[in-house]
Amino acid sequence: xxxxIALYMIGLLIVLILMGIHIGIALGICSALGVFLMMGSIDVxxxxxxxxxxxxxxxxxxxxxxxxxxxxxxxxxxxAAGDLYRICDRALKHLPGRLAVSTVAGNTVxxxxxxxxxxxxxxFSRIAYPxxxxxxxxxEYALGAVAGSACLGMLIPPxxxxxxxxxxxxxxxxxxxxxxxxxxxxxxLLFIGYCVVAAIRNPEIAPRAQREVELTRSESISELIxxxxxxxxxxxxxxxxxxxxxxxxxxxxxxxxxxxxxxxxKGMRGPEIMQAIYNAGKxxxxxxxxxxxxxxxxxxLALGGAxxxxxxxxxxxxxxxxxxxxxxxxxWLLLGMLIDSVSIILLTVPIFAPIALQLGVHPMAFAIFxxxxxxxxxxxxxxxxxxxxxxxxxPDRSVTLGMIxxxxxxxxxxxxxxxxxxxxxxxxxxxxxSVAF
Numbered sequence: 001x002x003x004x005i006a007l008y009m010i011g012l013l014i015v016l017i018l019m020g021i022h023i024g025i026a027l028g029i030c031s032a033l034g035v036f037l038m039m040g041s042i043d044v045x046x047x048x049x050x051x052x053x054x055x056x057x058x059x060x061x062x063x064x065x066x067x068x069x070x071x072x073x074x075x076x077x078x079x080a081a082g083d084l085y086r087i088c089d090r091a092l093k094h095l096p097g098r099l100a101v102s103t104v105a106g107n108t109v110x111x112x113x114x115x116x117x118x119x120x121x122x123x124f125s126r127i128a129y130p131x132x133x134x135x136x137x138x139x140e141y142a143l144g145a146v147a148g149s150a151c152l153g154m155l156i157p158p159x160x161x162x163x164x165x166x167x168x169x170x171x172x173x174x175x176x177x178x179x180x181x182x183x184x185x186x187x188x189l190l191f192i193g194y195c196v197v198a199a200i201r202n203p204e205i206a207p208r209a210q211r212e213v214e215l216t217r218s219e220s221i222s223e224l225i226x227x228x229x230x231x232x233x234x235x236x237x238x239x240x241x242x243x244x245x246x247x248x249x250x251x252x253x254x255x256x257x258x259x260x261x262x263x264x265x266k267g268m269r270g271p272e273i274m275q276a277i278y279n280a281g282k283x284x285x286x287x288x289x290x291x292x293x294x295x296x297x298x299x300x301l302a303l304g305g306a307x308x309x310x311x312x313x314x315x316x317x318x319x320x321x322x323x324x325x326x327x328x329x330x331x332w333l334l335l336g337m338l339i340d341s342v343s344i345i346l347l348t349v350p351i352f353a354p355i356a357l358q359l360g361v362h363p364m365a366f367a368i369f370x371x372x373x374x375x376x377x378x379x380x381x382x383x384x385x386x387x388x389x390x391x392x393x394x395p396d397r398s399v400t401l402g403m404i405x406x407x408x409x410x411x412x413x414x415x416x417x418x419x420x421x422x423x424x425x426x427x428x429x430x431x432x433x434s435v436a437f
Contacts, residue, residue: 005034005037005038006034006300006301006303006309007309007310008034009030009031009033009034009300010030012029012030012033013026013027013030013297013347016029016030017338017339018338023290023293023339023340023343023346023347024286024289024290024292024293025293027290027293027294027296027297027346028293028296030297030300031049031293031296031297031299031300032045032046032049032296034300034303035048035049035299035300035303038303048299048303049296049299052295052296052299053292053295053296063249063252063253064158064163064173064248064249064252065160065163065164065284065287065288066280066281066284066288067249067252067253067255067256068158068160068163068252068255068256069160069280069283069284070256070259070276070277070280071113071114071158071233071237071252071255071256071258071259072113072114072119072259072280073119073276073277073279073280073283074256074259074260074262074263074268074273074276075110075113075114075229075230075233075259075262075263076114076119076122076123076276077263077268077272077273077275077276077279078226078229078259078262078263078266078267078268079226079266079267080226080227080229080230080262080266081106081110081120081123081124081127082123082127082226083222083223083224083225083226083227083230084106084109084110084226084227084230085102085103085106085124085127085128086223087223087227088101088102088105088106088109089102089131091105092105095196096196096199096200096203096206096208097141097195097196097198097199097200097205097206098206098208099128099131099132099135099137099142099145099206100132100137100141100142100145100195100199100206101192101195101196102128103124103128103132103145103146103149104145104148104149104152104188104191104192104195105188105192106124106128107120107124107149107150107152107153108149108152108156108184108185108188109230109231109234110123110124110153110230111152111153111155111156111159111184112156112157112158112230112233112234112237112238113158113230113233113234113237113255113259114153117150117151117152117153117154117375117378117385117386118150118153118283118385118386118389119153120149120150120152120153121146121147121150121386121389121390121393122389122393124146124149124150125146125389125390125393125394126393126394126395128142128145128146129142129143129146129390129394129395129396130394130395130396132145133396135207135208136207137205137206137207138204138205138206139396139399139403139407140403140404140406140407141198141205141206141407142407143390143394143399143403143404143407143408144404144406144407144408144409144410144411145191145195145407146390146394147379147386147387147390147404147407147408147411148191148379148407148408148410148411148412148414149188149191149411150378150386150389150390151187151375151376151378151379151386151411151415152184152187152188152191154341154371154374154375154378155180155183155184155187155368155371155372155375156180156181156184156188157176157177157178157180157181157184157237157238157241158177158237158238158248158251158252158255159177159180159371160287160342161341161342161345161371161374161375162176162177162179162180162367162371163176163248164287164291164342164345164346165345165349165367165370165371166367167291168294168298168345168346168349168350168353169349169353169363169367171363171364171367172433173248174241174242174247174248175364175433176364176367176433177238177241177248178238178241178242178432178433179364179367179368179429179430179432179433180368180371180429181238181432182428182429182431182432183368183372183418183422183428183429186418186421186422186428187372187414187415187418190414190417190418191411191414194410194411194414198410222266225262225265225266226262226266229258229262229265229266230262232258232262233255233258233259233262236251236254236255236258237251237252237254237255238251240254260273263276287342290342290343290346291346293346294346294347294350297346297347297350298350301350301351310351310355321359321360321361324355324359325356325359325361325369325423328348328352328355328356328370329369329373329419331348332344332348332370332373332374332377333373333376333377333380335347335348335377336374336376336377336378336380337377337380337381337382340385341374341375341377341378341385344374344377345370345374349370352370353366353367361423361426362426362429362430364426364429364430364433365422365423365426365428365429365430366423367429368419368422368428368429369419369422369423369429372415372416372418372419372422373415373416373419375415376412376415376416376419379405379408379409379411379412379415380412381401381405384401384404384405384408386408387401387404387405387408388401390404391404
């Protein structure tokens with residue numbers, strides 16, 4: 001009976017989401033109602049739900065999210081993203097489509113200190129897109145480079161999605177961070193390869209700049225400080241976790257302090273610092289609320305034995321294991337058209353992760369595969385969160401959503417290629433963690 005109730009609540013959850021009710025509220029309603037129907041007592045149900053919420057939020061792992069978000073906001077506000085882009089631009093000046101390549105390279109490095117794709121999309125929409133258009137780049141090509149490469153923020157550590165995945169599956173946050181490094185580099189190289197090949201095949205979409213802009217001494221020093229500051233933050237956070245010097249929570253704390261120091265050196269003062277803190281709070285609060293409601297949802301599934309029931313349904317289909325994985329990927333892509341990435345993970349990972357484990361899929365590889373597929377949802381119409389972020393951030397009112405979606409299609413395909421590669425070669429995700437931990 002408990003499994004039936006849990007399955008009914010999953011159905012109700014889907015209905016509520018389709019009706020437009022906020023995912024966190026829908027999770028809370030279904031969890032409370034389902035536990036009440038199982039226990040037969042409102043007092044017992046509220047006690048179970050309340051203790052679950054309390055125990056989930058008091059975990060020290062939850063501090064990782066606001067601290068990494070704060071680190072990213074400090075870096076974004078400091079102007080270091082622009083410094084990084086210009087450094088990449090000059091370093092890659094001989095490549096065809098160099099500004100698009102610089103956007104991908106800049107986003108790759110910027111992702112290692114933000115952990116949030118939206119921050120990357122907003123920053124490079126204002127920095128890279130105007131420069132590409134000024135030189136004469138085709139707008140769809142330029143917009144695709146900005147939106148597509150912003151996805152790297154969800155994979156390259158510190159990634160908010162990997163933190164949420166680790167919390168839900170009780171995996172090591174540090175190990176998942178390290179697992180995302182090689183797939184992240186692979187995806188960045190695929191993006192760069194596309195930018196170069198597209199520019200070679202059709203030089204009109206990416207004309208070469210006729211004249212380099214000369215920097216003053218003060219501009220060069222400021223740019224160097226920004227670039228070296230980001231490199232130092234990456235070494236501090238990722239190197240500290242990899243070398244065993246910090247736990248992920250400690251690394252996030254030191255990273256936030258380092259980013260604040262970089263911001264102050266770059267000229268940030270009280271108002272900008274407070275604005276960064278405020279933005280971090282606005283980003284973090286909904287995620288924390290979702291995690292609390294998701295922990296209640298997980299308790300409902302556990303009490304009702306729904307996970308075992310759904311596992312039996314998937315494994316009883318009588319199909320090859322890869323077909324079950326493809327079905328999961330299709331579900332993720334469909335959900336990506338409707339809801340945000342964190343919500344997708346909260347809804348599906350408690351169910352999908354145990355199934356993948358029973359199918360013999362390496363848990364690290366499955367986590368990276370899942371995040372990559374969910375990343376593709378950020379570019380999938382009609383939701384396409386990154387597409388809407390770019391649309392709202394570019395200083396060009398004539399840009400349409402259709403332009404951005406068309407420009408992002410090659411990146412969407414390459415994300416699926418990278419996801420398939422990780423699944424077929426799980427060592428891409430598992431080798432570095434096995435060395436580091």
